[in-house]
Amino acid sequence: MIPPILLVGFGKMGGAMLAGWRERGLAPSVAIDPAAPPSPGPELSIYTDAAAIPADFAPAAVVLAVKPQNAAETLPLYRRYAGSAVMLSIMAGRTIAGMRALLGEQAAIVRAMPNTPAAVRQGVTVGCAGPGVTPAQRQLCDDLLSAIGKVAWVDDEGLIDPVTAVSGSGPAYVFLLAELMEAAAIEQGIPPDLARLLARQTVSGSGALLAASPEDSATLRRNVTSPKGTTEQALGVLMAPEAWPAAVSKAIAAATARSRELAG
Ligand SMILES: NC(=O)c1ccc[n+]([C@@H]2O[C@H](COP(=O)([O-])OP(=O)(O)OC[C@H]3O[C@@H](n4cnc5c(N)ncnc54)[C@H](OP(=O)(O)O)[C@@H]3O)[C@@H](O)[C@H]2O)c1
Known part of the structure; x- marks a missing residue:
């Protein structure tokens, strides 16, 4: 009670x-x-x-x-x-x-x-x-x-x-990922309704799998990545040091700095 x-x-x-x-x-x-x-x-x-x-x-x-x-x-x-x-x-x-x-x-x-x-x-x-x-x-x-x-x-x-930068603002980063995947799907010729379904369900389903699994996120990522397959090609682009590792690190540092500026 x-x-x-x-x-x-x-x-x-x-x-x-x-x-x-x-x-x-x-x-x-x-x-x-x-x-x-x-x-x-x-x-x-x-x-x-x-x-x-x-x-x-x-x-x-x-x-x-x-x-x-x-x-x-x-x-x-x-x-x-x-x-x-x-x-x-x-x-x-x-x-x-x-x-x-x-x-x-x-x-x-x-x-x-x-x-x-x-x-x-x-x-x-x-x-x-x-x-x-x-x-x-x-x-x-x-x-x-x-x-x-x-x-x-x-x-x-x-x-x-930094908590504000990671989890407070974090849902926006995940929603952005869904937006970008939807736009890229359309670029590849997938009809808009299907592109939206694929992007939304892939982000939300992956979140549900992450929540339900005892594995860490890197292991779940490796589980989808076969040698020389499609995922490996995509991750080669995303995981290049100047790509997502740098962008996510800079984004969270920028949000942390802004949170410090706004504190009072
Ligand atoms: N949403 C997020 O992502 C998030 C994340 C972390 C923390 N927060 C924090 O959570 C807090 C609430 O956010 P929210 O998204 O729930 O905002 P919200 O939906 O605008 O809720 C604030 C409520 O307070 C009412 N209010 C305004 N002045 C008041 C007063 N003097 N006395 C009592 N109530 C008053 C507002 O009424 P009116 O609309 O009529 O002004 C509104 O209903 C914020 O401080 C925010 O920083 C939000």
């Missing part, structure tokens, strides 16, 4: 988490969102602003799922919970120090970086616990985040920048 939660921001990520919590059983909880989306069930009361929250509501966690650009105006409205509830933020680029400045120095804050496969509970989230977070609060955050996929923890908050 998930204890009472105050969800701030009932958008894509907040909604995905909430769906997972409800499946596990959620104690009476509150969500705040200016759009006032309909409540998915009797255990969730939705208000359009923080002032409407009943005075006796005592959440175990406040989940901050608004856009990072809304943090400065939004977080101070929830300072009153900072002494009793753990603050779990999934906002990109908002550091623990930056959030403490808005929530008060006593705030126990967990900063987490999820990714969009959360929408189908296949996400991966990396959490980092700030000062004062108790083991029980960290476990509660782990439970809340595991509703949208796998969860890992780091002690060094600086690692959230």
